[in-house]
Amino acid sequence: MSLSTDVLSRATPTRLLCRAGRWMLELTRLEAVDRDVYQPRLTRLEGSDSILAALRRSDEGQQLVSSAAQLMRGPRLDEDRAFEISEGDWVPSADHGQTAGPGGRHSVSDPNAVDDALRAVAELRAELAVLRASHARLRERVIALEASQSGLPQAQLRAPRGGRLQRRRSEPPPGAVPGFVEAERKPEPRAPAHVAFDATQASPPLAAAAPLAAFPEAAAAPPTFEELAKSLAGEQLPPVLALPSLPSVSECLATLMGSAPDLERRPEKPMSALDRPHGCKLLDDEGVERGIIIMDLRAAVLLGAALLALPRDEALRQLSENEPSEDALLAMAEICNNLTGPVNAVKGNAHVRSTALASVDVGSLRNPRARLDLTIEGGVLILAMY
DSSP states (O other), X not given: OOOOHHHHHOOEXXXXXXXXXXXXXXXXXXXXXXXXXXXXXXXXXXXXXXXXXXXXXXXXXXXXXXXXXXXXXXXXXXXXXXXXXXXXXXXXXXXXXXXXXXXXXXXXXXXTHHHHHHHHHHHHHHHHHHHHHHHHHHHHHHHHHHHHHHTOOHHHXXXXXXXGGXXXXXXXXXXXXXXXXXXXXXXXXXXXXXXTTGGGSOOHHHHHHSOOTTOGGGSOOXXXXXXXHHHHTTOOOOXXXXXXXXXXXXXXXXXXXXXXXXXXXXXXXXXXXXXXXXXXXXXXXXXXXXXXXXXXXXXXXXXXXXXXXXXXXXXXXXXXTTOOXXXXXXXXXXXXXXXXXXXXXXXXXXXXXXXXXXXOOGXXXXXXXXXXXXXXXXXXXXXXXX
C-alpha cells in the first residue's frame, strides 16, 4: 500500500465554521503513524484572509473561495453557523446541535452542546496520548525480548528514532505493565572512583560532533557545587551526552518538514533571557533526566506551525496575542521527539527519548555541562545536556 506525496502533504478543507462572529476553516490531512498506516489529522485556520488563502490552494479552487467570501460577509455576532462541502460548494451542516431558523439561518438549540463536545474531544485526546505511550513502551519491550533471545545487542534491533513514521511518540511511556518482564540490560560502563570528575569534561565524541573552536561557550561547563558534592559522597554522575553536529540537526529537520529552516549557532546566553520558554526533557532508558530541549515561544510556535503547514501570518498572530494553539505546541513536541535522533546517533551516547512539551521554569533547571544554542525562525532553541 502506498499513497502519493500529494495526498500526504495536501490539507483538504472539510468544514467552514462561524462561532460568535469568528470564522474558522477545518482542514484534514493524512499523516503516517506507522508503515503503511495513516490517520487523518484535523487542523483549524482562523481569520478571513487565512481561510481564503488556504481555499485558493485547494482542488475546488475559485468556486469555494467565492462562496466562502459571500458567507463571511457581515454575520451577526450572536450567530453560530457551520457549512460542509457538497459538489464543490458550501452547504449548511446539520450537526453541532444547530437547527434551521428563519431565512435559512442556523441558531444553537442547546447552549451546552458545544462545551460538551469540546470536553469529549479533550478526553479522547488524553486517552489517545496514553494509548500511544503504551504502544511505544510495549514495542520497546518486544525489541528487548527479541534481542535477549537472539543474542544480538539491543542497539542493532532498536527501531530508528526521529523518523517520519514515528512522529507521534512525543509522550513519555507509562510505568511497568503487569504481565511483561523487561529484558535485563547490561549496566553502562562507569568511570573508576579516582576519575570521578572526568565526566564533566568534553568527551572525544563531543569534539568530533561539531567544530566548537569559534564558540568556546558550547564546551562542557565546569562541575557545579551540587555535582562536586555528589562525587565526594561517592555518587557517580552519568557521563555527559555528546552534542550532535549542526548539519545533523539541519538534516533531521529537513527530513521531517520537507525543507530545513535557517539554523545558526549563537553564543551562549543565560536561559533566563528566553521569552516564555517551553521545553521537552530528555530521559534515558532508566528514566534518568540527561538533558532538555528548550526554546522560546517564538521558535515553538513558528516551527510547530511550519510542520502543520499553517500560514506564517496565522502563527505570528498567535504569537502576538500570546495564544499559541494546542496543535502548534503538539507539533513542536513531535519536532523535539525527532531531534532525539541526532543525539542518539552520536557514537557513545546513551539512548534518550523526549517527554511532552511544557512551559519551563528556568530557575529550577540544573546547570548544563554541555549545550548547543541555535537561532531558528527568529527564535532561540537550545540543546542542553546535564
